[in-house]
Amino acid sequence: MSRIAPSFILSMLAYMVTLAVSLRLLNGNDWGQTMQIVVSMAPMVPAVLLCWSVVRAIRALDELQRRIQFEAFALAFAGTALLTFSYGFLENAGMPRLSMFAVWPLMCALWTLGLVIGRLRYK
Secondary structure: OOOOOHHHHHHHHHHHHHHHHHHHHHOOOOOOHHHHHHHHHOOHHHHHHHHHHHHHHHHOOOHHHHHHHHHHHHHHHHHHHHHHHHHHHHHHOOOOOOOHHHHHHHHHHHHHHHHHHHHHHOO
């Protein structure tokens, strides 16, 4: 994925705008729970489009690049599972609770690490 697809950029921009608008609408509005849920979940619509653009980009890769992506995803999946489970046990020992929002940046960091390792390995 050396070239960023326009669909990725557009869906990421839509996600950021939708997130900002939804947070602003939720702040200070005393809506019913149903409306709060709808507004809270609104950023997930462009997030689904973002995921679809990543899948399309990976499908367009050659075999070697797909293999590198697969190995990077495997590292990200396994590493995120091990680290989040480990921290979950540490929470039982009194460590502060982390938000679920911490999982995605961790997975992205491990994916990036996996890409670096894969590119070095197959260079």
